[in-house]
Amino acid sequence: MNKLLPILTVVVAIMVVWYAAAVGMNKKWALDQAERAGISLSTGALISDTWSQDRPRLPAPHQVVAELWKSTGGMVIKGKPFSKRSLIFHGWITLSATLAGFVIGTSAGILLAVGIVHNKAMDMSVMPWAIASQTIPILAIAPMIIVVLNSIGVQGLIPKAIISAYLSFFPVVVGMVKGLRSPDHMQLDLLRTYNASGSETFWKLRLPSSMPYLFTSLKIGMAASLVGAIVGELPTGAIRGLGARMLTGSYYGQTIQIWSALFAAAILAATLVGIISLIERRMLKRMGAA
Amino acid sequence: MGWVVFAVAFWLATWFLNAWIARGPHAQTRAAGLLVPVIFGVTVIVVWEALVRGLNVPGVILPPPSAIWVKLVSATDILWEDFVQTFVKGALSGYIIGCGAAFVTAVLIDRSPFLQRGLLPVGNFVAALPIIGTAPILVMWFGFDWQSKSAVVVVMVFFPMLVNTVQGLADTTTMQRDLMHTYSASYAQALVKLRLPAAMPAIFNGLKIATTLALIGAIVAEFFGSPIKGMGFRISTEVGRLGLDMVWAEITVAALAGSAFYGIVAMIEKGVTFWHPSQRS
Known part of the structure; x- marks a missing residue:
């Protein structure tokens, strides 16, 4: 609870700065309009004008919230939640591609990590590249994938899902390898004294102890x-x-x-990451780790 | 057909070579650690080239590495111009401004635990958002030239850097701070002599994360509008003209620039935090 007040203060401060900035950035247009109409604006009228323009340079927070509501909740009330003017529709298009890519990317990443941990040659040849790939702006390939797939007739969800998949792939590989290697010698030795087979070691020791790492990389990947x-x-x-x-x-x-749209994306991101954190907390609690 | 057979054979041969090295007695040496990934990388390129030739993949879908190399050599002047526009003007200036501003902010709020408790969760939250979406807005505000790219980079690197610096500054033990206290060190002295050096590993962690973000921000911001040069501009227009060899050449440059940037920051880190356990081996 002692966190709530500071956070609220910071949020309120951001709001104040935002409103002030909206006045500053939209003032010129409002003054121009007033001059053309031949009237002089009082300070109060000027401020209220800068907060209610149709195409402001910086919209005030309440305008963004109003637009968000109009294009989500408002559309639902009108009974057209999936019309093309609705952010629910656009959000769903993006969300479906994100989730499809996320599932492909993380499963492939986990599989590769398992391979890397169990195969020395794979570890030595692939791992340095997986780490190096994190310093590369892979996002630059995105337009090419879209256009190339488009030219061979693949459109819609799949190209976007592929981009999402490879963006979430590498963080998961690196995190999962770290996680699967996290059991120390003592624990591995213990399983040896139990005469555990490779797969038993994997299912009973390596996989459970990799869970915290997995969730961290899942959040980054999402x-x-x-x-x-x-x-x-x-x-x-x-x-x-x-x-x-x-x-x-x-x-x-x-x-x-x-x-x-930006706020919708932010809300989507926060929700998705929040869901993963929630699962993480539940799961680690049941495993007795947190 | 011959090319495809060659590709498969080459793949198998290098794979067994790598497996042999990895299982052999020299697997732990530095040379092996360097050689194995290099062999793997060469294999990927050779197999790519052979498959593209063998299966007659058209150049507008996937150009062979040789064509990319030819483009890389013949279009050096364009690539250099794009590199300067995107990396030096856009990414680097934004990186310096953004990381500098985040560092200064972190030191300023360091004296107020109240602000820290408020800013840290907000910063963590913002760092997870798709900040790249601010690009169209910033392009609208700052125009098409590098200033807007730089602004996108500033926004992208600010919060990860802020969070890391604040965490780093908190990374001292009570014992160490008490020692400073018994020396009757002032706040400024304790900051400069104890807490800033102790924060360096975390600060460099933030700086390293920011290198990749900076390059991504500068390139993607160009998709929303740019003058007729720049890596993001070149990628999006050449993709439209199906000049994929040029696109791959730009991507190669971006990859090299990204790794070099990261490498330089990592090297500075090695020099600054030579005392940290992760740097001593």
Whole structure:
């Protein structure tokens, strides 16, 4: 509870700065309009104008929240939750690609990690590349994957899922290898004295003790998957998905639309990572680790 | 057909070679540790080349490594121009500003546990968000040139760096702080002589994470609008023209730049935190 007050203070401070910045950044347009109309604005009128423009340079928080509500809850009330103007629709497009890619990427990553831990040659040849790949901006390949797959007729969810998959793949490999290697000599020796086979050691010692590492990398991988799916929506001028909302918003100067898509993405990311943390806490508790 | 058979044979041969080295008596030496991944990398390139030739994969889907190499050599001037635009102007300036600002902020809020308790969860939360989505907004504010890329990079690296620095500054034991106290060290003295050096491993961890983020931010921000140069611009336009050899050449440059950037920061870390257990072997 002693964390709540500081966090609230920081959040309120951010809000205050945001509103002040909105006044500063939108002032010019409001003054121009007033001058053209031949009226002079009082300070109060100026401020209220900067917080309620249609295409502000920086929309005020309440405008973003209103737009978010209008395109999610509002659409549900109107009975059209999956119309093309609804962020639920766009969010679902992005979410489905994210989840598909995440599942593919993490399962492949876990499999490779198991291979690396059990095969010396694989460890020595693949592991340095897996580590090096983390310093490389792999996201740059995204447009190419989209266009190349598009040219051989694969469209829609799969190309985005592939990008999400390889973005979540490498963190999971590196984290899982670390986790599967985390049992120390003493524990491995103990299982040897029990005459445990390789698979028994794996299922009863290595896999359980890798769980904390797995969840850490799952959280990183999930965030990376979402970024991958969003970026995957940019290059072909896609018309569906959160990334597409940002792109069309930036083409047409619809700043409120960009901000609401950004917030939708942020909420999605926070929810997904939150779900994983929740599972982590439950699971580690039942395993007696936390 | 011959190329495909060659690819499979080459794959099997190098795989057995690697397995032999890994099982052999010299597996623990440095040379083996270097040789095995190099053999693996060469294998991937050779198999790629052979399969592309053997299966007649068109160059607009996957160009062979040789074509990429030719492009890399022949288009050096364009690649260099893009590199300067994206890496030096966009990523590097944003990296320095963002990490510097985060460091200063961390030191400033260091005296206030209240602010720390508030900023750390918020920072952790923001660090997990798809910050790359701010790119269209920042491009709109700062224009198409490198300034907007730099701004995206600043936003991307700020929070990971802040969180790491704050955690690093807390990374001293009561005993050590008490010792400073008995020396009657002032706050500034304790900060400079004890807590900043002790924070260095965490700070460098943040700096290393930020290197990759900086390059990603600068490249992706160019997808939202840029002058007619830059790595992200080149990738997105050449993809549209199906000039995939150029795209792969840019990706090679990006990969080299990313690894070199990371490597340089890691080298500085080695020099600064030579006392830390992770650096002593």
